[in-house]
Amino acid sequence: MSGVRVRAALAESEIAQVLAVVEAAAAADGVAPLSEHAMLALRAGRGGLTVTAEDAGGEALVGYAHLDPASEDESAAGELVVHPAHRRRGHGRTLLRALREEAAGPLRVWAHGDLPAAAKLAGAEGLARVRALFQMRRPAAEPLPEPRIAEGVTVRTFEPGRDEEAWLAVNGRAFAHHPEQGAWTIDDLREREAEGWFDPAGFFMAERDGRLAGFHWTKVHPDGAGEVYVVGVDPDAQGLGLGRALTLVGLRHLREAGADPLMLYVDESNVPAVRLYESLGFVRHAVDVMYGSAAG
Ligand SMILES: CC(C)(COP(=O)(O)OP(=O)(O)OC[C@H]1O[C@@H](n2cnc3c(N)ncnc32)[C@H](O)[C@@H]1OP(=O)(O)O)[C@@H](O)C(=O)NCCC(=O)NCCS
Structure with a gap:
């Protein structure tokens, strides 16, 4: 027994x-x-x-x-x-x-x-x-296309102490249907800014008409893997190819920083994102399944 x-x-x-x-x-x-x-x-x-x-x-x-x-x-x-x-x-x-x-x-x-x-x-x-x-991966050395940034869009990196509010607003709008990401508060953001891995040089911000339109926050792990940590595009700016362009900007940065492999986590149900990453050479490496009661 x-x-x-x-x-x-x-x-x-x-x-x-x-x-x-x-x-x-x-x-x-x-x-x-x-x-x-x-x-x-x-x-x-x-x-x-x-x-x-x-x-x-x-x-x-x-x-x-x-x-x-x-x-x-x-x-x-x-x-x-x-x-x-x-x-x-x-x-x-x-x-x-x-x-x-x-x-x-x-x-x-x-x-x-x-x-x-x-x-x-x-x-x-x-x-x-x-x-x-899903955890998806690809070797850093495989070819990566040039990012094509839409007309009128400029890309720069995150400025700690200045960009927090704008980032939180766009993150909330981009992930309105994914509360565990979209409901992040200033404390959630500051906590990560205080982490040893945090590097504003790997946190890209796309601006259009002087406003934040999308971002790609990358993370280099202690084992050398480079992660697409969060990519988000404001619903107003979706359809311009910004998601793909920002992803490529970040991936090229990770590769130049010596990260390998390139990896990311994506929800199985997020079909557009899975397709985008597949088109960039990512393949499914591992999967975690969550079971729960209907109420939970
Ligand atoms: C999943 C896991 C915990 C099951 O442990 P276990 O002690 O073999 O499971 P039990 O003997 O208590 O099985 C209970 C019921 O689960 C189902 N089940 C478990 N293993 C099964 C198998 N290999 N094939 C079919 N049904 C299975 C059956 O309904 C079984 O009842 P039954 O034996 O009366 O038919 C074990 O396989 C494991 O450690 N897997 C790796 C870790 C993991 O996946 N954890 C997540 C669990 S949700």
């Missing part, structure tokens, strides 16, 4: 056992089961849900779940993994139910890799596929 325990902290030996489960799952599934953020929490021993079961050698840790409790803006989110040698024995279901109980409200579950087992388990527990996020 499996037993789930909710742990506020993990001992070194348990962290090692969970890491072994994670490693075995990654090898069997071809995709890491936990996000970077859940791995950071795990390595720091910040608790989680563990499931143990009888094994040949006695009681063994065979599964783990990470939970981010609900915050003011978002419902609780979880991730879970079962050791490949212990699957189809109900541990995944037990962990998922325990996560839902712990969440004490709507729960979103992130599954990495869009694996059939995850889809089946979520479905069996009444959770629906809410969204999927």
